[in-house]
Amino acid sequence: MNNTDYNIYEFPECESIVISGDIHGDFNLLVNKMCVQYRMENTLMIVAGDCGFGFQNKGYYENIVKRNAKRMNVANNWILFVRGNHDNPAYFDGKTFRHKRFIAIPDYSIVKACGHTLLCIGGAISIDRSYRLNAWEQLQRKCHKSSQDLSKGIYERxxxxxxxxxxxxxxxxxxxxVEQIIDTVITHTSPSFCELQNKNGLYRWANDDTQLTVDVQQERNTMDSIYHMLKENQNITHWCYGHFHQSWHSNIDGILFKMLDIMEFYEIR
Known part of the structure; x- marks a missing residue:
């Protein structure tokens, strides 16, 4: 894929689109809520990042598909996964994890369903990155592994x-x-004018990570740039994101911005 290629996913049988907040590896719970608790049918679910790809070996995620395929087939449901900061980016190339009912999609993918055209862009900065790096190093020492063991493959946990x-x-x-008329944007983090803007948690983590506040500000600036470019000639009505583990919404410049809590669902109408 070159710098100007993008994937298009179309779901002509879909009757509803639901966006989910972070799931952090609870794939089975997501399917259960979708197919059993809420009895959704003919529904496209899009997880707005922090899916949990990479914390387990690759075979683990293939087993998730096998375990839930029948239930998803009977309900005629689909789940698309957008890249979060708690995800291994290698899974999100549109090929590595691609199944009939489950696909981890690349950044800048276009999704067409129920008369909507959605743009999906993943990524964010992990404010807990210093903790996670230290925890992984401690685990390696406990298992008597060297740092070289970490580079054996891009899908290693x-x-x-x-x-x-x-x-x-x-x-x-x-x-x-130029080629698409986008009405909905799905991202993991958000533009800077959206919640969450309270930085108390960020500052606590920044005590052990001096570059963190700079990187987070750059992250939000990146989202601002995407927002301003889309606003130039696209009629965006909805913008959904996760990342902050809280629920919030507001209409800003004619766009309904919706922040989704962990496993919170929101239907695009």
């Missing part, structure tokens, strides 16, 4: 992946805006 931030791909976004 880990606690942290450095290429986690959102990327402002100007040329790709320009092409998408």
């Amino acid at each position: 880990n606690y942290y992946w450095p290429k986690e931030k959102p990327v402002f791909n100007v040329e790709l976004l320009k092409r998408i805006m």
Whole structure:
């Protein structure tokens, strides 16, 4: 895939679109809530990042598919996963984890369903990255493994992946805006004018990570750049995101911004 290629996913049988907040590895719970608790059918679920890919070995995620395929097939449901900061980016190439009912999609993917055109862009900064790096190093020492063991393969389980931030791909976004009429944006983090803006938790983590506040500010600036570019000629009505583990919504400049808590669902109508 070159710098101006993007994936398009179409769901002509879909009758409803539901966005989920972070799931942090609770794949089975997500399917259960979708198919059993809420009895959704003919529904496309999009997880707005922090899915949990990479904390287990690759085979673990294939077993998730096998365990839940029948239930998803009977209900005629689909789940798309957007990249979060608590995800190994290697899974989100549109090929590595691609099944009939479950797909981890690349950044800048276009999704078409129920008359909507959605743009999906993942990534964020982990404010707990110093803790996760230290925890992984301690685990390696406990298991008597060296640092070289970490580089055996891109799908090896880990606690942290450095290429986690959102990327402002100007040329790709320009092409998408020419070719698509986007009405909904799904991201993991948000523009700077959206909640969460309280930085108390961030400052606590920054005591052990001197670059953290700079990187987080750059992350939000990146999202601002994406927002301003989309606002130029796209009629965006909804923008959903997760990341902050809280629930909030507000209409800003004609766009309903919706922050989703962990495993919170929101239907795009």
